Amino acid sequence: MSIALKIENQVAYITLNRPEVFNSFNREMALSLQSIMDDCETNPQVRAIVLTGNGKAFCAGQDLKEVTDQELNPGFKKILEEHYNPIITRIRTIKKPIIAAVNGVAAGAGANIALACDIVVAHDKVSFIQAFSLIGLVPDSAGTFFLPRLIGFQKASALAMLGDKIGAEEAEKMGMIYKCVSLEEFDETINKLAVKLASMPTKALGFIKELFNHSMTNTLEEQLTLESKLQIEAAQSEDYAEGVAAFIEKRKPNFKGN
Numbered sequence: 327m328s329i330a331l332k333i334e335n336q337v338a339y340i341t342l343n344r345p346e347v348f349n350s351f352n353r354e355m356a357l358s359l360q361s362i363m364d365d366c367e368t369n370p371q372v373r374a375i376v377l378t379g380n381g382k383a384f385c386a387g388q389d390l391k392e393v394t395d396q397e398l399n400p401g402f403k404k405i406l407e408e409h410y411n412p413i414i415t416r417i418r419t420i421k422k423p424i425i426a427a428v429n430g431v432a433a434g435a436g437a438n439i440a441l442a443c444d445i446v447v448a449h450d451k452v453s454f455i456q457a458f459s460l461i462g463l464v465p466d467s468a469g470t471f472f473l474p475r476l477i478g479f480q481k482a483s484a485l486a487m488l489g490d491k492i493g494a495e496e497a498e499k500m501g502m503i504y505k506c507v508s509l510e511e512f513d514e515t516i517n518k519l520a521v522k523l524a525s526m527p528t529k530a531l532g533f534i535k536e537l538f539n540h541s542m543t544n545t546l547e548e549q550l551t552l553e554s555k556l557q558i559e560a561a562q563s564e565d566y567a568e569g570v571a572a573f574i575e576k577r578k579p580n581f582k583g584n
Contacts, residue, residue, distance in 0.1 A: 328355035330380065331362055336373040336524040336583075337517075338366045345381025350389040351435065353400055356409035363416045373583050374524040375420070376516060377443060378427035387434025387457065410435055410467040417442045418539055421532030423523045427516040428494070428503070433457045438467035441476065444535060446503035447519065448494035449512040454502065460489040475542065476502050527565035528583035 330341040340362055342349035366372045379385055388405065392398050400408075417424055417439070426440035428448035433455040440446055440454075448454075456473070458465050465473070465486050474482035477500045485492065494506040507515045523531065533556040540552055560566055564584040572579035 327358075328352075329358040329362055333369075333371060335521050336371060337520040338369070338372040338375045339520075340366070340375060340377050342377075342379040342385055344389075345379075345383070347389055347391075348383035348386035348431065349379040349381065349436070350386040351409060352389045352392045352398075353405075353409065356405075356413065360412050360416060363413075363420065367416075367420045367422065370583075373422060373528045374520050375422055375424045376427050376520050377424060377439075378429050378516070381430065383430040383436070384426075384428045384432040384440060384452070385436025386431065387436045390461075406466055410439075413439060414442050414468045418535075421535065422528060423531050423535070425516065425520055425523070427512075428452050428454075429512065431455065435467040435469075438465065438469035438472065441472045441502065442468055445519070445523075447505045447507065447512075447516060448497065448503055449509040450494055450506055451509055452494040452506075453491045454494070454497055455489060455491050456486045457489055459487055471542075473502075525581060527560075527563065527569065527581045529563045529565060530560050533560055 328342075328344050330343045332339040332341075340359070342355070342359070344350065344352075344355060363375075366375055392400070393402070393405070423445065424443045426443035426446040428440050428446060429452070431453050432440045432448075434457045437454045437456060456465055456469060458469075464470075469486065470482075473486065476482075481500060484490070492500075492502070494503065497503045498506040505515070537549070537552060537556060541549055544552065565581045568581060569579050
C-alpha cells in the first residue's frame, strides 16, 4: 500500500509509504491520499490528523519516472489538477487540525504539502528544498502562495529560484515551520501534540483554520465580520459550554468535539 493509515486516540496517522523512492508521488498514491483524507474528514473518531513519511524521507515530490514514462505519464495538467491541487485543497478545508510530521527530506511538492498543513514539526536532521528550478520547473502545490506568506517575499523568491537546501533549525528560525526538535524527541513530540489537539474543542479548531484561510485574502472589515459569525457559532457549541463550566469549577475540561 502506498499510503498507510492508523487511527489511535482519535488521531489519524497517515503515512506516505513508498520509501524505496523517498515517498515520491505517483498517481495511485496521490488518489489514495485524497480518498483517505476524505474518510478522515467524515470519521467522527478522527479529531486530528498527522501526515508523515515512511523511511528516510517525508516526500521527495513527484516521481519523475512516472512523468518520463511514455505509457504511464499522465501529463502535468492531470498531475496538477487531479493530484496536487486537490490534496492542498483538502488539507486547507478539512475542519480538523493537520500536523505535518516531517521525518526526512521534504522536496518539491513534498515540501509544499508539508507547508500547507496547520502545524509543521521536523527533526534536526531534516531539510526542505524547493527543488523545482533545478530541473527547469516552477513551484507548485501552493508553494508560491504559502512560502512568501510564511517567510516573506525576498526569502521565498530566493529559495524558489536558487533551490537552496534549508535545514529544519533554520526553517524554524525563519518562520517556515512551527518547531524543530531533536531526532530522539521527534516521535514523542508528534504524538503528544497530536493527542493534545485531538482532545481540544474540534469545532473551534476548525473555525480557527477557516479564519486563517480567509485572512489570506480578506479585507479587515471582511475578516472582522467572519470572526463575529464564527465566534457566535462557536459559542453555541457543547465544547464551549463545557469549557466555561470547567473554568468556573476549576477542573480540566472534557471536550467531545461537538
